[in-house]
Amino acid sequence: MPEAGDLVRDTATGRVGFYVDSVAGRFLIRPVRGGRAWAAEPADVQLATPLRELRARAAEINARSRRSLGM
Structure with a gap:
């Protein structure tokens, strides 16, 4: 079972x-x-691979950055 934030x-x-x-x-x-x-x-749910996790976390940071810049 995954933990919150996984x-x-x-x-x-x-x-x-x-x-x-x-x-x-x-x-x-x-x-x-x-x-x-x-x-x-x-x-139907499985933990993501390390590469997929790295890409997703980078996407989340970029999205947050764009929101703070008002883009």
Whole structure:
């Protein structure tokens, strides 16, 4: 089971995001670049690879930087 903040991949959709919590037997995952979280079946969720995690964290930092610059 992932911990809050772990980068995960939803194999059913191919999407990558940060694990938030478990609600009603489903995992809530927040998109890397922000936005609305989605629910995924636990069987479809796996921890992301180190390379995928590095790319996602860089994307999150870049998105945060663009927001602070008003872009």
